[in-house]
Amino acid sequence: MRDYHDLRPLVTWQFLSLKKLSESMASCNSLDDATRKPSSLSRQKKKKLVAEIGSLIGHVSPGMAFFMLGLWHLFNHVKLHSLHPNSYTSSLWFPVTRPRTRAKAKCGLTHLLGAAAFGQQLLMFHLHSTDHKGLEGQYHLPLQLVVSISLVTTLMGIGFPRSFLVSFVRSLSVLFQGVWFMVMGFMLWTPRLIPKGCSLYNDDGHKILRCASEEALHRAKSLVNIQFGWLVVGLTIFAITLYLHLVEKYSKNVKYSSLAKEFEEMPEDCSDIET
Numbered sequence: 001m002r003d004y005h006d007l008r009p010l011v012t013w014q015f016l017s018l019k020k021l022s023e024s025m026a027s028c029n030s031l032d033d034a035t036r037k038p039s040s041l042s043r044q045k046k047k048k049l050v051a052e053i054g055s056l057i058g059h060v061s062p063g064m065a066f067f068m069l070g071l072w073h074l075f076n077h078v079k080l081h082s083l084h085p086n087s088y089t090s091s092l093w094f095p096v097t098r099p100r101t102r103a104k105a106k107c108g109l110t111h112l113l114g115a116a117a118f119g120q121q122l123l124m125f126h127l128h129s130t131d132h133k134g135l136e137g138q139y140h141l142p143l144q145l146v147v148s149i150s151l152v153t154t155l156m157g158i159g160f161p162r163s164f165l166v167s168f169v170r171s172l173s174v175l176f177q178g179v180w181f182m183v184m185g186f187m188l189w190t191p192r193l194i195p196k197g198c199s200l201y202n203d204d205g206h207k208i209l210r211c212a213s214e215e216a217l218h219r220a221k222s223l224v225n226i227q228f229g230w231l232v233v234g235l236t237i238f239a240i241t242l243y244l245h246l247v248e249k250y251s252k253n254v255k256y257s258s259l260a261k262e263f264e265e266m267p268e269d270c271s272d273i274e275t
Contacts, residue, residue: 055185055189055207056185056186056189056190057185058185059181059182059184059185059188059189060181060182060185060186062178062181063177063178063179063180063181063182063183063184063185064178064182065178066174066175066177066178066181067175067178067179067181067182068178069174069175069178070171070172070173070174070175070176070177070178071175073167073170073171073174074168074171074172074175074239074242075242075246076091077090077091077164077167077168077171078168078242078243078246078247079246079250081164082246082247082249082250082251083250088162088164089107089161089162090107090111090157090160090161090162090163090164090166090167091167092110092111092114092154092157107158107161108158108161111154111155111157111158111161112155112158114154114157115151115154115155115158118147118150118151118154119151121147122144122147122148122151125140125143125144125147126144134209134210134211134217135188135195135198135209135211135217135220135221135224136184136188136208136209138220138221138224138225139180139183139184139187139188139224142180142224142228143177143180143181143184146173146176146177146180147173147177149169149170149173150170150173150174150177153166153167153169153170153173154170157170168239168243172235172236172239175235175239176231176232176235179231179235180228180231183227183231187227188209189207189209194209195211195216195219195220195223196216196219197211197212197213197215197216197217197219197220198210198211198212198216198217198220199212
């Protein structure tokens, strides 16, 4: 009996384990039909996610984020360079209250992470554009060009951390990405702005823009090229105007002195040495 009482806990545990196993096996068949519904629901969620990305909100929302980020960087780079032209160093994040001495390796790693992000973005749009060779793909081609500029200037920031021009172009390219995102959203998913001869079609829950003929497609692509050209001119004028305004505003706090005045205030001993 002692041996039986010693084995009773083990037998009880095995019995409960077998009971739970049998209950789980019995419930497998009843869950087959239930598991099919979640799979169909997951497919519906994926379709809904794709539809949200390829929509007006899916382009305007990230476009606004890129626009604000690029504008914020453009403003702060010009301001920082105007206040400290001799000690200016490129930064990937603001605000900066005063010039800070940072290790070159740390600055390089920060730019390398930024370049990796832009590289991933470029790869994503390149692969996405190969699946959309129509009007949407035409909008993605200039976007890939702008992202490439952001990538190249970010890599250049590793070797030229004190170059204001590199930071200026990089900030402007990020701002341009935001503007082009918003233009894509409005032009591709606003019925009144869709080019003549093209219309939206519902393809399994995902809206696709198609043109009725090759002539209509070529006309729509030409309009995309014209829009991109006008935006290049407009944003360049905007950036230069912003630069001149900020330089005029913040350079007043920087003290300048002429070489003639410094020579006159030079001590006599130094003047004799120069002579």
